[in-house]
Amino acid sequence: xxxxxxxxxxxxxxxxxxxxxxxxxxxxxxxxxxxxxxxxxxxxxxxxxxxxxxxxxxxxxxxxxxxxxxxxxxxxxxxxxxxxxxxxxxxxxxxxxxxxxxxxxxxxxxxxxxxxxxxxxxxxxxxxxxxxxxxxxxxxxxxxxxxxxxxxxxxxxxxxxxxxxxxxxxxxxxxxxxxxxxxxxxxxxxxxxxxxxxxxxxxxxxxxxxxxxxxxxxxxxxxxxxxxxxxxxxxxxxxxxxxxxxxxxxxxxxxxxxxxxxxxxxxxxxxxxxxxxxxxxxxxxxxxxxxxxxxxxxxxxxxxxxxxxxxxxxxxxxxxxxxxxxxxxxxxxxxxxxxxxxxxxxx
Amino acid sequence: xxxxxxxxxxxxxxxxxxxxxxxxxxxxxxxxxxxxxxxxxxxxxxxxxxxxxxxxxxxxxxxxxxxxxxxxxxxxxxxxxxxxxxxxxxxxxxxxxxxxxxxxxxxxxxxxxxxxxxxxxxxxxxxxxxxxxxxxxxxxxxxxxxxxxxxxxxxxxxxxxxxxxxxxxxxxxxxxxxxxxxxxxxxxxxxxxxxxxxxxxxxxxxxxxxxxxxxxxxxxxxxxxxxxxxxxxxxxxxxxxxxxxxxxxxxxxxxxxxxxxxxxxxxxxxxxxxxxxxxxxxxxxxxxxxxxxxxxxxxxxxxxxxxxxxxxxxxxxxxxxxxxxxxxxxxxxxxxxxxxxxxxxxx
DNA sequence: AATTTATTGGCAATCGGTTTCCTGAATTAA
DNA sequence: TTAATTCAGGAAACCGATTGCCAATAAATT
Numbered sequence: 001x002x003x004x005x006x007x008x009x010x011x012x013x014x015x016x017x018x019x020x021x022x023x024x025x026x027x028x029x030x031x032x033x034x035x036x037x038x039x040x041x042x043x044x045x046x047x048x049x050x051x052x053x054x055x056x057x058x059x060x061x062x063x064x065x066x067x068x069x070x071x072x073x074x075x076x077x078x079x080x081x082x083x084x085x086x087x088x089x090x091x092x093x094x095x096x097x098x099x100x101x102x103x104x105x106x107x108x109x110x111x112x113x114x115x116x117x118x119x120x121x122x123x124x125x126x127x128x129x130x131x132x133x134x135x136x137x138x139x140x141x142x143x144x145x146x147x148x149x150x151x152x153x154x155x156x157x158x159x160x161x162x163x164x165x166x167x168x169x170x171x172x173x174x175x176x177x178x179x180x181x182x183x184x185x186x187x188x189x190x191x192x193x194x195x196x197x198x199x200x201x202x203x204x205x206x207x208x209x210x211x212x213x214x215x216x217x218x219x220x221x222x223x224x225x226x227x228x229x230x231x232x233x234x235x236x237x238x239x240x241x242x243x244x245x246x247x248x249x250x251x252x253x254x255x256x257x258x259x260x261x262x263x264x265x266x267x268x269x270x271x272x273x274x275x276x277x278x279x280x281x282x283x284x285x286x287x288x289x290x291x292x293x294x295x296x297x298x299x300x301x302x303x304x305x306x307x308x309x310x311x312x313x314x315x316x317x318x319x320x321x322x323x324x325x326x327x328x329x330x331x332x333x334x335x336x337x338x339x340x341x342x343x344x345x346x347x
Numbered sequence: 348x349x350x351x352x353x354x355x356x357x358x359x360x361x362x363x364x365x366x367x368x369x370x371x372x373x374x375x376x377x378x379x380x381x382x383x384x385x386x387x388x389x390x391x392x393x394x395x396x397x398x399x400x401x402x403x404x405x406x407x408x409x410x411x412x413x414x415x416x417x418x419x420x421x422x423x424x425x426x427x428x429x430x431x432x433x434x435x436x437x438x439x440x441x442x443x444x445x446x447x448x449x450x451x452x453x454x455x456x457x458x459x460x461x462x463x464x465x466x467x468x469x470x471x472x473x474x475x476x477x478x479x480x481x482x483x484x485x486x487x488x489x490x491x492x493x494x495x496x497x498x499x500x501x502x503x504x505x506x507x508x509x510x511x512x513x514x515x516x517x518x519x520x521x522x523x524x525x526x527x528x529x530x531x532x533x534x535x536x537x538x539x540x541x542x543x544x545x546x547x548x549x550x551x552x553x554x555x556x557x558x559x560x561x562x563x564x565x566x567x568x569x570x571x572x573x574x575x576x577x578x579x580x581x582x583x584x585x586x587x588x589x590x591x592x593x594x595x596x597x598x599x600x601x602x603x604x605x606x607x608x609x610x611x612x613x614x615x616x617x618x619x620x621x622x623x624x625x626x627x628x629x630x631x632x633x634x635x636x637x638x639x640x641x642x643x644x645x646x647x648x649x650x651x652x653x654x655x656x657x658x659x660x661x662x663x664x665x666x667x668x669x670x671x672x673x674x675x676x677x678x679x680x681x682x683x684x685x686x687x688x689x690x691x692x693x694x
Numbered sequence: 695a696a697t698t699t700a701t702t703g704g705c706a707a708t709c710g711g712t713t714t715c716c717t718g719a720a721t722t723a724a
Numbered sequence: 725t726t727a728a729t730t731c732a733g734g735a736a737a738c739c740g741a742t743t744g745c746c747a748a749t750a751a752a753t754t
Contacts, residue, residue, distance in 0.1 A: 005490075007710055018734045023711060033732060050490065054404040055466045055710035060737045063401065064467070065444075072428045074646075079421040086420060086447055094464050098445045100433055101682075110437075117400050118412070118442050134567075143352075143397065256633060282628070286603060288635030301420075354740055365704045380702065402740035404708045633737060 015043050017134065025232075026051070057119060065095040065310060067115035068124040069108060071152070073100045076281050077298045081150070083235040084302025085124060092310050094121075105130040112136050120145030122309040127154060129191055150305040152196055162305045162313060162329045166196050169294045169333035170203025173257040174248050176335060178211045180343045182246035182274045185215065186237055186272045188224035188258070190250045197225070200250045200278065217245055218247040230257030238265055238273070246274035246341075255291050259340065275340040289339035301331045353396040361391050373398070380642045404466060412442040414462035415471040415658060416455060418499070423628050424645045425473065428497070431649025432471060441468075452477040459483050469493030469656040474501060476538055487653050493660040497652040499543055505657060509652045509676045513543050516641045516680035517550025520623045521595050523639075523682060525558045527690045529593035529621045533584055535571035536603070537597045545573070547597045547625065565590055577604030585612055586618070593621035593688075599628040599692065602638050606687065622687040636686035648678045 008022040017036065020326050023269040024032040024039035031334050043049075057063045068085055070078040083099060097118060108128050115123055116139070125147070134157040139145045141159075150162040166190035187204050201220075208215055224233045230249060235299070237244055238261060249255045255277025260271045269275060269289055277284060280295035288339030312327050362369070371379045372387035374539040384603070390396075392533065403412040415432055417425040422432060429445060444465060448455035455475050462470055472494070481504040487494045488506075488594040491607035497509040524532050534551050537544030548567075555562055571580045577596060584591055585608060585629050596602045602624025609620045616636055624631060657673050 019710090020712075020735080021733055023713085024733085029711085031732065036733080048489075049464050050484075051458075052405070054401045055408065055739090056464050056712070058399070058401040058710085058741090060714045061739080064696080069557035072430070073433060074426040075422065076421065076423075079426040082445075083419070083421045083447065086445065087716055090446075090461075092455075095444055095461060096446075097442055098429070098433065099437075099443075100430065107437075113397075114442060116397050116435075119399060119401050139395075142395075183680045262467060272718090286630045306583055327631045352740090356740080365741075366740085367705075368703055370743085371703085374741095374742085378702065383703080399740055403742070405711090406740080406742045409708080413707090 005049045005052070007052070008049075010047060011016045011040060011043050011049060014047070014182060014243050015039050026148065030127075036268075038205055051094045056069045057316050058156065062121055063095075065097060065118065065147075066113075066122040066306070067097045067099065067118065067120040067125065068099055069099045069102045069115070070126050071101050071128045071138065075099050077151075077279055080298035081126075081302030081305070084299040084304075085306040086302075088303050088306035088310065092222050096242045099159060101128040101131075103129040103135070112140060116140070116143050116145070122148065122313060123281060124148045124305045124309070125184060127194075129308045131192065132193065146304050146309050150301060152194055155195060160308045160327045162301055162308060162331065164196070164296050164301065164333050166199035166333075167203040167206070169185050169215055169335065170200040170248065170250075170314075171201075171207045171297075172335050173254045173278075173294055174204050174207035175211075175249065175255075176337065177246045177274050177276060178207065178213070179272060179343060180270075181272050182247075183213060184219065184244045185213070185246045185248055185274075186219040186234075186244035187221065187251040188230050188233060188247060188254045189220075190221040190225040197222075197250050204248055216242075218277060224249070224257075225251045225254050226258075227253045229258040230254035230255075231260050234258040234261035235265065238262065247276070249275070249277050250340065252277035252279050252284050252291060255293065255340070256283070256287065259287060270343050271286040274333075274343070280336055284336075285340065292338045292341035293336050293337050296333050304331060349518075352399070352401070353394045355396075357394060358387060358396060361394070361605060362386050372538070372646060373521075379533045407683030409468055410442075410466045411440065412444060412464065412465065412467045412473065413469040413493075413653070414446065414458075414467040415429055416446045416448055416450050416458045416462070417473050418450045418475045421443060421498050424498075424626055424643060427645035428473075428652070431646040432653040434658065435653035441679060448478075450476040451654060453479070456483045457488060463487070463490050463492070469495065471495045471656070473559050474499040474541075475498050476541065479533060479540065494524040495497050495655045497648060499541055500690045505673055507674045509657045509678065511543070511643050511648065511679050511680050513546035514550040514553070516643075516682065517595065517597075517625075518554045519550075520625075520639075520641055520659050521551050521554035522558075523684065524595065524623060524688060525554065525560070526595045527593075527617070527621060527688060529588070530560060531566065531591045532593040532595055532621075533566040533591035534568065534595060535577050535580060535596040535601045537572040537663050538567045538568070539681075543644060544569075544597050551595055563589075571596070571604075572598045572601050574600045574604040574607075577601035578607050579604075579607035581605040582612065585604050585614065587611065592597040592619065594623070596622070596624050599624035599626050599631050599638060599640050602640065603630070603689070604635065606634060606638065617687050617690050621690070623682075627683055631683075631685065634687075636642040639685045640683050640686035641680045642683050643680050644678050651676050 008019045012019040012022045015019050021106050025037045063143040086096050099111035134154050137157050150158045153161050168232045189201050224230045247258045256276050267273050278294045280293040284291040355366045359366040369387050372384045428429045433443050446458035481501050484504050495507045500508050536548050570578045570603050595606045602622050609616050614620050624640040625641045629642040631638040631640045
């Protein structure tokens with residue numbers, strides 16, 4: 001740190017008024033005349049003054065910064081969500097600090113510590129795969145900071161939330177498969193302690209039930225959300241004497257695994273095997289055939305999460321801190337029908 | 348802001364020593380005994396003390412935070428680079444603030460202002476498409492903050508830099524095409540004021556020249572880095588009476604466009620048309636056929652950019668501020684050969 | 695035993711805005 | 725004209741950690 005930074009004291013001296021008045025002028029407070037305001041602003045500009053948010057934050061208690069913790073920053077869903085958050089923060093003149101837990105509970109706890117030290121005003125978090133406890137979330141609240149859970153949330157922990165309509169989206173997806181004439185629809189799920197995956201499973205089950213389909217129990221698998229494992233699982237299922245004629249998977253990566261399995265077994269998609277994945281990853285548009293998927297509106301979800309803070313927590317006076325009621329927003333997903341699930345009308 | 352935050356004063360009172368000693372103990376400074384250190388740390392833990400970085404930063408001048416500005420956060424290359432930076436920052440106990448310029452010069456300037464206000468110690472930046480001037484970069488230096496340009500850099504502006512070996516990588520890619528027997532290799536480039544794209548073009552040209560191939564000038568196009576435009580351009584080129592037999596494109600998206608063009612014209616890839624893209628996007632693995640591409644080691648690049656600060660700027664005493672010599676690191680890319688460029692040995 | 699040298703810990707200033715309280719002047723009301 | 729009310733702007737405390745300097749005690753040296 002070398003060169004002297006321009007401060008409000010420098011401006012005050014130049015203009016010939018008190019530092020406190022400079023502060024008031026720069027913040028457009030009413031107790032200072034327009035003439036002075038203009039003078040101060042002009043001089044600030046002239047001297048190329050940069051206000052020091054550390055100083056301001058220290059005094060005011062607000063950092064005008066919010067933090068976000070995601071499992072993986074380079075997963076399309078999360079990076080899009082972050083892009084949305086960043087947009088909203090920028091509009092509201094707030095900074096955004098990003099941390100990734102790398103799907104580790106321990107890292108997640110560390111991230112929260114870091115953000116507490118940084119004194120962020122609010123934390124937006126999507127839980128890691130490993131996370132079961134919520135002790136660390138409690139600490140956020142103990143430090144008087146805002147908290148918004150998004151996507152991978154713990155429903156038992158009271159806080160504002162933004163989630164997808166996972167169950168309903170899955171229901172629609174499976175219903176679409178049924179409408180296309182598929183009757184033996186297998187399910188490849190995720191870690192079942194994560195509600196996002198579990199909700200998708202419920203949606204699947206509901207659609208199956210409504211259509212009164214008879215699905216063998218071994219068509220319904222958990223923990224098959226990666227390409228490789230899904231490839232293996234699908235290959236096995238498809239070689240049964242009574243194989244599934246369609247797959248609904250909780251991730252696009254799993255859908256890709258199924259596609260590869262069908263391919264290597266010489267089965268035609270969608271004629272002999274229908275496939276729908278989840279998340280609408282970029283690659284779903286370029287596989288052969290292209291993969292149907294559920295689009296989660298991740299960018300909007302991110303915007304909604306950030307707005308949860310700006311609309312419901314920043315302004316809101318902390319009146320009834322005891323009987324708080326938390327907002328819960330559901331972002332609608334939409335089914336993107338591509339080739340892998342649309343049978344040519346040759347029934 | 349409600350509940351009182353625990354400060355070093357609280358700890359001091361409880362332990363019965365001065366606040367300054369608490370600070371020294373917590374920072375492991377030598378002028379405090381181990382006994383006191385243990386006492387202080389135990390008490391800090393007990394009281395659940397969180398240190399306030401705003402206060403510390405204000406006094407010390409360092410924020411232990413670095414800022415990164417990228418054109419788009421949700422582009423695989425950048426989100427991976429950011430993931431790498433985040434990792435390095437985390438290891439070094441620094442925060443990372445992320446901003447996106449959205450390919451706009453104006454936004455880029457605003458991002459820099461924001462980061463200056465936040466008082467970050469260093470800014471890592473990859474320039475937007477629109478950016479031509481570097482006035483705003485100068486301001487970073489005027490504010491005594493570190494600056495590292497990465498990927499999309501302005502070579503005329505003196506600063507630390509981390510880039511890919513774009514030219515060489517392109518050269519290798521085109522050489523590979525030539526080795527596969529392609530003779531009429533077209534080039535789809537990017538905005539030519541960006542050195543990254545221009546370097547790739549130079550590498551292409553060099554390989555062409557060395558092989559003494561005769562390429563019609565209209566095979567070499569700029570500003571064709573998106574899927575749609577590349578699709579159109581390739582369709583046109585492929586319908587010439589003397590069409591290209593291969594394409595080298597500066598992005599994978601353009602490569603995808605070419606693939607689609609070949610497809611719709613009924614041309615077989617790689618037999619009749621060879622294709623190599625750039626960036627190794629996720630989707631290159633799942634197209635039909637799969638796309639060869641250049642992997643940029645984006646995560647490593649991000650780590651290198653962040654380490655540039657930790658290794659060369661943080662420790663380095665600002666001795667010869669005038670005759671500074673800037674580090675320039677080149678990250679090696681590697682060619683990933685997939686189906687789209689590997690002709691079955693049927694020559 | 696006396697004096698020099700280390701070691702340990704405290705005092706107080708400091709970073710740069712923010713905010714409360716207060717004063718003197720200007721405006722309005724009586 | 726005098727008293728009451730506004731209003732613009734200033735003085736100073738404050739946020740919480742850091743750090744240079746100093747004092748007191750302990751240790752080492754002669």
